[in-house]
Amino acid sequence: MPVTNVISEIKKDFIYNLLLKGERIDGRSFHQYREISIERDVIRKAEGSALVKLGSSQVLVGVKMQPGEPFQDTPNRGVIITNAELVPLASPSFEPGPPSEVGIELARLVDRGVRESKAIDLEALCIEPGKKVWIVFIDVHILDDCGNILDAASLGAIAALLSTKVPASRFGLGEDYILPVRDIPIATTAIEFNDVLMFDPGVDEEAIANTRLTIITTAEGNICGTQKSGTGMLRPEQVYRIIDIACENAREIREKFLEA
Amino acid sequence: MIAMDETDISFFKDGLRLDGRKADELRPVKIEVGVLARADGSCYIEMGGNKVIAAVYGPREVHPRHLQEVTRAIVRYRYNMASFSVEERKRPGPDRRSYELSKVSREALEPVIITSFFPRSVIDVFVEVLQADAGTRTAGINAAAVALADAGIPMKSMISSCAAGKVADTIVLDPMKEEDNFGQADLPIAMTPSGEITLMQMDGGLTPEEFHQAVELAMKGARDIYELQRAALVKKYNQMTEPGQAEVHACD
Numbered sequence: 001m002p003v004t005n006v007i008s009e010i011k012k013d014f015i016y017n018l019l020l021k022g023e024r025i026d027g028r029s030f031h032q033y034r035e036i037s038i039e040r041d042v043i044r045k046a047e048g049s050a051l052v053k054l055g056s057s058q059v060l061v062g063v064k065m066q067p068g069e070p071f072q073d074t075p076n077r078g079v080i081i082t083n084a085e086l087v088p089l090a091s092p093s094f095e096p097g098p099p100s101e102v103g104i105e106l107a108r109l110v111d112r113g114v115r116e117s118k119a120i121d122l123e124a125l126c127i128e129p130g131k132k133v134w135i136v137f138i139d140v141h142i143l144d145d146c147g148n149i150l151d152a153a154s155l156g157a158i159a160a161l162l163s164t165k166v167p168a169s170r171f172g173l174g175e176d177y178i179l180p181v182r183d184i185p186i187a188t189t190a191i192e193f194n195d196v197l198m199f200d201p202g203v204d205e206e207a208i209a210n211t212r213l214t215i216i217t218t219a220e221g222n223i224c225g226t227q228k229s230g231t232g233m234l235r236p237e238q239v240y241r242i243i244d245i246a247c248e249n250a251r252e253i254r255e256k257f258l259e260a
Numbered sequence: 261m262i263a264m265d266e267t268d269i270s271f272f273k274d275g276l277r278l279d280g281r282k283a284d285e286l287r288p289v290k291i292e293v294g295v296l297a298r299a300d301g302s303c304y305i306e307m308g309g310n311k312v313i314a315a316v317y318g319p320r321e322v323h324p325r326h327l328q329e330v331t332r333a334i335v336r337y338r339y340n341m342a343s344f345s346v347e348e349r350k351r352p353g354p355d356r357r358s359y360e361l362s363k364v365s366r367e368a369l370e371p372v373i374i375t376s377f378f379p380r381s382v383i384d385v386f387v388e389v390l391q392a393d394a395g396t397r398t399a400g401i402n403a404a405a406v407a408l409a410d411a412g413i414p415m416k417s418m419i420s421s422c423a424a425g426k427v428a429d430t431i432v433l434d435p436m437k438e439e440d441n442f443g444q445a446d447l448p449i450a451m452t453p454s455g456e457i458t459l460m461q462m463d464g465g466l467t468p469e470e471f472h473q474a475v476e477l478a479m480k481g482a483r484d485i486y487e488l489q490r491a492a493l494v495k496k497y498n499q500m501t502e503p504g505q506a507e508v509h510a511c512d
Contacts, residue, residue, distance in 0.1 A: 099356075239460065247468065
């Protein structure tokens, strides 16, 4: 039931002592991300897909689209539905069954990035006002949890959307076309431990810290979502420091992997 | 309901908000402590149009057993909306939103609860939203923190929660329904009286400078709410210490 990683005391001490010397277990600097690779269109049956590797963490995101009914209060807007599966093959601490709290939070944060950045023009997804709109299903499949699956999942979602083709012909709605994407939201996560802020935490680093802050930024450098998680506290200065570095990191990731 | 857009609503009239508030003003707050007889601690709060009640049970035995922790108490938090609390009837029971809110609200309170005093037990916090008007999670956390104190749970400090938002390019304190629905951003926080942040969420769009401003404003709101929480607790426990009749013990 509880999705937490157990870590031995000796390893905890090791990480902690390194940290006091200003080092991390894999030799990265505190602000540095692990190596990122994004492979798009990996699933032929999906309208869009992306396999993201963030260090050894692996996340597969698939996008499926189909016409359906709009919500009553937004009759001329398409619908985004984001779901995440923390399948048991990805970690000894994941278990089969209904989505855990952690899985729900992850899905809702991925959704928040796509929605609040207005990356998808929902009005353009209206087929017949009040009756028929496109429904975009973003399904996140965690394959290997080696830490920071949230940033990997968000990256996967936007990468998959960037490669999504609207399957209009399959539903007799004209020719297929590329889904217009207007923004590239990037989620950047840091953990706080002993006043040290570590970005893109690995799975063992996640286990020693109990405070996490995720900042989602848009291409313009604005903030479209944040979430503090975990049972610790953050001082306002720490929040502002995380935001500064997050904006920097996000810009780099966006330029390097997703633009053009 | 008429479909509204961000564009067909004006949020300010003569420099004041739709309900006559200034940009940095809270809605009226009413806090009552100890409103439920069966609970170990309880609190009823009204923040603007929000009516929320919180109850605390425990520390008590953990069921199911496998959830218990050997070194500390676990904390559970259940945020639940009454089906009649919103315009359009909400389907009863938990949904994904309430799972997320329960998680972050629990994590907002846990940093100040001294759980190590009660190994193998649970502290249950139940929050029922009876009437919703934007800001139910912050109202719930405020009520829950007072209910925890009322239950006599050892805490390092109080927790107070408030949101800031952005409407018509202005940062406002404690957004109400219209401002939340059609505004540009919402940033709820919770913190200790000394300003350590235990909850921070945000959606919408803010520049880093606006984010800074919104955090400062929300913190100001939380500080004001802290004074009201404190006053409500002092009021209840002052009454109790006033000289009354001598107690009669059944076993004497």
